Amino acid sequence: MPDANTALLAKRLSRTILDRLPPAIERPAYDRAAVTPGIVHIGLGAFCRAHLATYTDDVLATGETGWGIVGVDPLSPAIRDALKPQDGLYTLLVREDGRDSLRVVGSFLDAMATADQLDEALALMSTPEIRIVTLTVTEKGYCQDAATGSLDEMHPLIRADLAAPEAPRSVPGLLAEAIRRRRAAGLAPFTVLVCDNLAQNGIKVRGIVIRYAELRDPELAAYIAEHVSFPCTMVDRITPATQDADRATVDAALGCRDAWPVVSEPFKQWVIEDRFPLGRPAWEKAGAILVDDVHPFELMKLRCLNGAHSLLAYLSVVAGIETIADAMADPHLPAVMRRLWAEDLIPTLPPVPGTDIPAYTAALEARFRNPGIRHRTIQISSDGSQKLPPRLLEPARELFAAGRIPAVIPLAVAAWMRFLLEVDEAGNAYKVADPLAGALTGIARAHRDDPAALADALFAIGDVFAPELAAEAAFRTAVVAWLESLMTAGVRPTLEAFLAAP
Numbered sequence: 001m002p003d004a005n006t007a008l009l010a011k012r013l014s015r016t017i018l019d020r021l022p023p024a025i026e027r028p029a030y031d032r033a034a035v036t037p038g039i040v041h042i043g044l045g046a047f048c049r050a051h052l053a054t055y056t057d058d059v060l061a062t063g064e065t066g067w068g069i070v071g072v073d074p075l076s077p078a079i080r081d082a083l084k085p086q087d088g089l090y091t092l093l094v095r096e097d098g099r100d101s102l103r104v105v106g107s108f109l110d111a112m113a114t115a116d117q118l119d120e121a122l123a124l125m126s127t128p129e130i131r132i133v134t135l136t137v138t139e140k141g142y143c144q145d146a147a148t149g150s151l152d153e154m155h156p157l158i159r160a161d162l163a164a165p166e167a168p169r170s171v172p173g174l175l176a177e178a179i180r181r182r183r184a185a186g187l188a189p190f191t192v193l194v195c196d197n198l199a200q201n202g203i204k205v206r207g208i209v210i211r212y213a214e215l216r217d218p219e220l221a222a223y224i225a226e227h228v229s230f231p232c233t234m235v236d237r238i239t240p241a242t243q244d245a246d247r248a249t250v251d252a253a254l255g256c257r258d259a260w261p262v263v264s265e266p267f268k269q270w271v272i273e274d275r276f277p278l279g280r281p282a283w284e285k286a287g288a289i290l291v292d293d294v295h296p297f298e299l300m301k302l303r304c305l306n307g308a309h310s311l312l313a314y315l316s317v318v319a320g321i322e323t324i325a326d327a328m329a330d331p332h333l334p335a336v337m338r339r340l341w342a343e344d345l346i347p348t349l350p351p352v353p354g355t356d357i358p359a360y361t362a363a364l365e366a367r368f369r370n371p372g373i374r375h376r377t378i379q380i381s382s383d384g385s386q387k388l389p390p391r392l393l394e395p396a397r398e399l400f401a402a403g404r405i406p407a408v409i410p411l412a413v414a415a416w417m418r419f420l421l422e423v424d425e426a427g428n429a430y431k432v433a434d435p436l437a438g439a440l441t442g443i444a445r446a447h448r449d450d451p452a453a454l455a456d457a458l459f460a461i462g463d464v465f466a467p468e469l470a471a472e473a474a475f476r477t478a479v480v481a482w483l484e485s486l487m488t489a490g491v492r493p494t495l496e497a498f499l500a501a502p
């Protein structure tokens with residue numbers, strides 16, 4: 001006989017058991033049956049489910065009914081397969097200092113995967129009800145050349161889509177085809193709302209989609225350029241990948257099984273340019289900030305939060321430090337991070353309306369220390385070739401252009417280069433996850449005993465390093481010196497030497 005607990009856990013989270021969940025679990029405070037889809041969201045990872053979906057859930061709770069979300073996974077059906085039997089429901093576990101709070105989020109009405117539902121997804125995107133397409137597909141999802149932010153025209157998915165544009169597999173191809181279908185049906189285009197960590201994300205993705213459309217059909221490109229709105233956004237909520245222990249915590253609290261809960265910190269922020277020709281949910285009612293110009297907010301977040309994350313991640317993976325909270329307990333890393341902010345990043349930022357930047361970075365440090373969030377440094381280390389340019393290389397370029405020499409960015413870049421060796425200082429192997437992993441790790445292997453040759457070979461990758469930056473002698477010298485120190489002395493002595501220098 002299964003005991004009572006096993007019997008409960010055999011049940012799956014779904015709408016039929018929503019009102020039987022324990023009282024402490026927050027749940028949709030509105031009639032989901034009355035909500036219709038207004039948004040298609042592409043990319044079903046953890047982040048959008050902790051961020052956009054909770055803002056939208058809060059708006060639905062104010063009585064708006066036309067802005068439910070249908071999620072579309074452009075990669076694998078795994079999350080669709082987890083959410084579909086749960087009627088789109090999942091749990092957000094918010095953690096801080098061992099205090100957990102749980103919330104079942106109701107704003108996803110349905111989930112699809114383009115792997116086997118491409119036509120269904122395109123048909124939905126071509127209906128009048130869908131007025132916004134939101135995206136969280138990570139930096140690499142846009143098939144961009146990271147150093148310039150323009151379309152990577154040789155990207156295999158782009159080549160494939162240009163050969164068969166009505167059955168797209170890339171994100172630019174999907175957006176262009178959906179916009180074409182709407183236009184053919186006499187419908188105004190949806191707004192494209194990019195929620196990924198790219199600098200000037202809306203402007204960049206607009207350029208990428210227009211360039212793709214130009215290669216497909218210049219007339220479509222002109223139409224997109226004239227009629228489609230791509231507001232920029234700044235998105236923020238630390239949302240580590242869900243671990244098995246989190247699933248167990250959620251299942252025990254719910255008394256039923258949630259196949260794919262999400263874990264996040266309490267903090268969240270969303271700054272959005274208010275350009276939605278077909279309307280939008282009143283996200284401001286849920287705390288979003290609607291502005292004319294997102295740029296200052298986005299630079300502050302992308303550089304201070306994400307730039308610090310990347311610095312900490314590469315040094316930590318090499319030193320064997322597993323999480324960002326552990327890195328914050330290290331005797332040296334927090335001091336190095338503060339110097340990155342003060343010396344290299346804050347000087348590149350314009351004033352940010354209503355924000356005191358030193359207070360912002362102090363709050364960031366407290367968020368990084370949150371012991372409830374086990375944000376793994378190996379997770380943040382992924383896709384460095386895409387992440388380094390907006391987070392750290394663009395500010396370095398701006399500092400040089402202003403006649404200044406970055407003090408800490410070369411150390412972060414050297415740490416990334418050392419990380420590409422795929423073995424930490426204790427001899428433990430790990431894998432580099434990156435769209436350029438093959439090329440990057442091949443270079444690292446070829447030059448594992450020669451820091452200068454390793455740095456030079458990596459500087460020559462134009463998708464990552466803009467030629468002006470690679471040509472800065474002072475940048476090269478500093479990166480090579482730190483890389484040599486990391487490869488010969490190791491992380492700890494390198495950080496000690498760094499902090500000892502004036």
Ligand code: CS2
Pocket residue numbers: 197235236237238239305306309310379380381387
């Ligand atoms: C992180 C981000 O994985 C990473 O690269 O820097 O996911 C970060 O946690 C979010 O942008 C926070 O909003």
